[in-house]
Amino acid sequence: MRIVVGVCGGIAAYKVVGVIRTLVLQGHDVHVIPTDEALRFIGAPTLEAISRNPIATDLFDGVAEVKHVALGQSADVILIAPATANTIAKLATGLSDNLLTNSVLASTAPLVIAPAMHTEMWQNPATQHNVATLVDRGAHIVWPESGQLTGSDVGVGRLAEPEVIVDAVTAATGPKDLAGKTVVVTAGGTREPIDPVRFIGNRSSGRQGVALAEAARDRGADVVLIGANLEVPPPIGIEFAPVSTVAELRDAVVSRATGADIIVMAAAVSDYRPVNVAETKMKKDAVGDAVSIDLTANPDILAELGAQQHPRPVLVGFAAETEADADALAALGAGKLERKNADLIAVNRVDEGRGFGAADNEALIVASGGRIVATVDGSKRVVADAILDAALEVQR
Numbered sequence: 001m002r003i004v005v006g007v008c009g010g011i012a013a014y015k016v017v018g019v020i021r022t023l024v025l026q027g028h029d030v031h032v033i034p035t036d037e038a039l040r041f042i043g044a045p046t047l048e049a050i051s052r053n054p055i056a057t058d059l060f061d062g063v064a065e066v067k068h069v070a071l072g073q074s075a076d077v078i079l080i081a082p083a084t085a086n087t088i089a090k091l092a093t094g095l096s097d098n099l100l101t102n103s104v105l106a107s108t109a110p111l112v113i114a115p116a117m118h119t120e121m122w123q124n125p126a127t128q129h130n131v132a133t134l135v136d137r138g139a140h141i142v143w144p145e146s147g148q149l150t151g152s153d154v155g156v157g158r159l160a161e162p163e164v165i166v167d168a169v170t171a172a173t174g175p176k177d178l179a180g181k182t183v184v185v186t187a188g189g190t191r192e193p194i195d196p197v198r199f200i201g202n203r204s205s206g207r208q209g210v211a212l213a214e215a216a217r218d219r220g221a222d223v224v225l226i227g228a229n230l231e232v233p234p235p236i237g238i239e240f241a242p243v244s245t246v247a248e249l250r251d252a253v254v255s256r257a258t259g260a261d262i263i264v265m266a267a268a269v270s271d272y273r274p275v276n277v278a279e280t281k282m283k284k285d286a287v288g289d290a291v292s293i294d295l296t297a298n299p300d301i302l303a304e305l306g307a308q309q310h311p312r313p314v315l316v317g318f319a320a321e322t323e324a325d326a327d328a329l330a331a332l333g334a335g336k337l338e339r340k341n342a343d344l345i346a347v348n349r350v351d352e353g354r355g356f357g358a359a360d361n362e363a364l365i366v367a368s369g370g371r372i373v374a375t376v377d378g379s380k381r382v383v384a385d386a387i388l389d390a391a392l393e394v395q396r
């Protein structure tokens with residue numbers, strides 16, 4: 001593929017070197033357009049050496065080749081990383097005052113934008129409005145991450161990791177094999193209240209479910225994301241239904257199951273809930289040193305959906321397990337699939353640094369009879385695409 005990479009003037013410009021290097025090693029023909037400001041942060045020789053192509057910056061260079069439109073017209077995909085608030089604003093309003101913005105305007109190729117900036121700049125309503133405008137026009141946003149920023153401050157705005165950006169480029173140019181299909185995804189972790197301030201919950205951040213919703217959206221599906229207490233924002237361009245308890249999640253899924261083609265139950269749901277929920281905060285003085293809370297079973301949503309008569313949506317469940325052995329994990333997945341009458345189970349190993357809250361995931365995708373359809377180890381996006389591939393295969 002011919003990939004045009006726009007680089008803007010932010011500290012994170014140095015990180016794009018890793019992205020360009022990976023794209024070149026994957027065999028792509030990469031042409032870099034740094035803005036003038038980008039070249040104050042990173043040197044032209046680095047970008048030329050890594051991309052193995054001369055860079056283009058000046059709007060008035062190569063006028064005979066009509067470079068200001070030729071680069072954009074010839075691109076199979078345009079990636080802008082890091083994208084500054086300034087360039088995002090220009091793109092949202094259609095300004096074309098430098099080679100990069102001209103190239104974007106002259107192109108019909110998919111546009112992937114990886115913003116990076118301080119939290120205040122990112123959260124500014126002007127930036128958020130501009131990003132939403134670009135999403136409405138079909139741009140693919142690689143959402144900035146939370147973490148340490150340039151100074152001592154911490155917050156959302158950090159450029160996504162290079163492998164996440166590369167995955168987004170691949171996804172943006174990938175097949176629209178879910179066009180015309182409706183995919184329902186549950187994500188996050190349920191909370192069962194004990195009293196007005198305490199709950200029984202779990203460590204799920206919702207990242208895997210959000211990655212599934214993004215992947216399905218990028219592949220052309222109409223997506224409904226039912227999110228329980230997500231730690232990450234829901235993606236733009238989908239229908240989002242926030243819930244908290246298992247009962248709420250059940251009602252949301254069941255009401256959307258009719259008409260769905262694929263349901264992926266990635267949320268971690270509580271098997272039990274307190275029988276009685278205290279109306280006021282339980283005080284230590286009143287309850288004493290030893291407390292017992294009576295629990296009752298929650299509805300088994302996966303089994304309820306699995307019991308529906310065919311034709312029903314392809315049903316994908318998740319099993320978070322702590323076994324280390326792959327055969328044991330596969331057997332647990334096969335057992336769950338059988339009990340719930342699901343079509344696929346994604347079994348992922350969870351322990352310190354794996355699964356919950358992490359950027360990466362490892363999963364075995366098990367089909368009926370215990371057949372292992374795929375073993376995936378990578379970003380949650382890579383795992384999401386593998387699950388959707390498997391679901392499509394079951395549907396055929």
Ligand SMILES: Cc1cc2nc3c(=O)[nH]c(=O)nc-3n(C[C@H](O)[C@H](O)[C@H](O)COP(=O)(O)O)c2cc1C
Pocket residue numbers: 007008009010011012035036037038083084085086087116117118121
């Ligand atoms: C040290 C420094 C760091 C900056 N980092 C960022 C950044 O991370 N994100 C951003 O949107 N702007 C950042 N800016 C501001 C941009 O450089 C400025 O808006 C510039 O006009 C962007 O030009 P461009 O969009 O054409 O690359 C930074 C400026 C300075 C001086």
